[in-house]
Amino acid sequence: MAQLDLRQKLSVLADAAKYDASCASSGTSKRDSSDSKGLGSTEGMGICHAYTPDGRCVSLLKILLTNFCIYDCAYCINRASSNVPRARFNVQEVVDLTLNFYRRNYIEGLFLSSGIIRSGDYTMEQLVLVAKTLREVHGFRGYIHLKLIPEADPKLVEMAGLYADRLSANIELPRDEALQRLAPQKDVGVIKKAMGQVRLGVEAAKPEKRDRIKPPKFAPAGQSTQLIVGADGAPDTEIIDRSASLYGGYGLRRVYYSAFSPIPDASSSLPLQKPPLMREHRLYQADWLMRFYGFSPPEIGEATVGGMLDLAIDPKLAWALNRREHFPVDVNTASREMLLRVPGLGVKSVDRMISVRRYRTLRLEDIARLCRGIDKVRPFISALDWTPGGLTDAADLRARISPDPAPKQLSLF
């Protein structure tokens, strides 16, 4: 009977945690248990142990400590005024579940968040206690991601950083004004201060070359945050600007974009519609362009219409179609920077092309073998045996590359 209770709790508290898009278990320090103590390992690359039919991976046991909450944020299923069933794990239950799942190779570790109960300090203390027990009592070497309770005492944030691989606090809404409206008790300033503290902690833990004694590790996988898309009417350009500001300000590893999705027992202040998944996808693509392709937020803005990314084509193609004067790019002589601007060429393809062209002069068929699909690439490049001629400037180029009609943007407001 007690076991059934625990399963019911697991069901409630996993359900309540599923709206957090973060799932990564990568990018932390390498460690394992081959010294014959403890349990677990991380090898830099994350591992997804299963996928659910929503296409998202299961890498961590992602649960809440409790879904009771004193806050009433309109977009959140766990808000105080919601009638969802409530449950609460104790510290030992979370520790046992994590270890039991980990030993069977179901998960890479734990992602623990919580509703706010009693106070920010009390809640953060409980989260830290779970991580501390896993690390110190069980020698757990797997991945731990802890959610920051921003208003908690900085000393607790410091402790969290010692036990966790990654910390995160969710900004949630791109517009601060909307946060005030939809989450009246949340203070964006407090969230930013907590994220600033994590950045300072991570930087302080980076050993200087001269240091003989390494400072203790602090959140080696850095920090991340989440923006809910489609709940506050912010256009894509505003979201991208906010992301750029967050990446720069707090050294974030990732900004996650979560299309606002219908939730059971939803607040009347938010309309219920299918989440705009394609918009979420385009935002992730734009985010990649910023982080790995050298695009600036204003350049991404050039590829938008009325501040919104094109849903029918990816942002890089949209940018290239607007800026045809930069093309075609000669694959045999162009710089890496310029090759990265070619639609259809990824970082890997470009690096391979640069490596191969030291030995061979590239032909179109070489390029075809080095990228995913040549159709999108062809109009924007020239090679030994290929020039696109008038194709680059053809008026119907967009239709030729992407013959599908544009899917309709779902608007929430």
Place this chain on the structure above:
Amino acid sequence: MRVATLDSETDFDGWRKAARAFRSAGVRPGEAAFRVGRDDGGLFDELEPQDGGQGAQFPVPRAFVELAQAVILHRSEDRFDLLYRLLWRLEREPDLIRVVSDRDVADAFERAKNVSRASHKMKAFVRFRLAEEEGDEHWISWFEPAHRVLERTAPFFARRFTTMRWSILTPDGQAHWDTRHMTFGPPATRDMAPAEDEIEDFWKTYYASTFNPARLKTKTMQGEMPKRYWANLPEAALIPDLIASAAAREAAMVAAPAPEPNPRLAKTLSRLNRDRAFEEGFTPSSLEELGQAVQACRRCPLWRDATQGVCGQGARPARLMIVGEQPGDQEDLAGKPFVGPAGQVLDAALAEAGIDRDDAFVTNAVRHFKHTPRGKRRIHQTPTTSEITACRWWLDAERSLVKPKVILMLGGTAAQGVMGRKPEVMKARGRAIPLPDATALLTVHPSYLLRLPDREAAAVARERFVADLKMVQRLL
């Protein structure tokens, strides 16, 4: 046709030996064949190749050896031939392995990628079940890898589960770890592994609950978790039902009427949700109150991308007030003025001039960090006149609370914040300027000293800066 016999499907050393012999005997790619086991003799001209003379050998790049070791684990029948063809071509084209656009090389790398992916999926999709044997825990898994990656992947599990006794059974062979040593065994069958595990129901509960029915993306799921693995994943049995019920669950959520707001909660909320916003007519009675109030300041748009408003700190009342431009990257995070590089320059110069920073009150003309993001950094931007003007309200409030005798203005922005106008810094510096409530003195901002590229010029500028500070000392 020359035929070489290999001990097993993954016998890399055997293949290498045979290929080397073929190569030195000049056997062309189409005429060399590799067979596993000894049961197909007779059909081919079975001829154990001789080790060729050392002179006929040529070095191959390490990258080729590593590639071949991976490709040989691929389940395709013709992998030995492909590798031999590459080996053959390598003599004339020593850089061949780097030409990843070559048909053969691309083919080999593609197969190596499939092998690496199979190994990665094995790390992900092995599911251990607990078997108790004479009171001893034994963790056993039945797994069917896409390619022959058992031996290559087993060390990963030894590193991760060093203190557990475990076995992974596959149709290709078995791997056993006894907490110290690894051993490998012959092909196994499914019935040799336990059929169930008591924690599996918890795992399935978790899997079903973490799925969001409003975001069905089954193609993505199958791309990452191909059906070939489903039979050995206990949670995969839930997939058909989860998909079938998703549409109805989503529709129910959308159709459900919004719940009645809870009146007691609404009352509590309105009490908790005090208006913290800055209001006109508010006069802070202490620096603490001012520090809190500035967090709600919306007099200009700079608050939006800054972390927090940064007010002054230091002695109070103080005879000396030092006014800078605005918080920088470090100050924005720490919430304190002059803690970054410019602050260090200032501290050193103050010490040299015989002024104790602890006796002064240090603040800025502008409360929020103005910047633009560039990659992972924030680049400082000079505040505009309207931003400085909007922020004067806070500086004036600080002045009336601190009551300084002397105000040291670091740079043009500081001067504009204090006096309401921007003098030419280089001309006006170092002279006492009378104000209604204090005496002001203008000098350069310490970050100006940091930016001078020429070392000699920097030393001169720093000397003048210290001289200005000594002037302050005399005014106090």
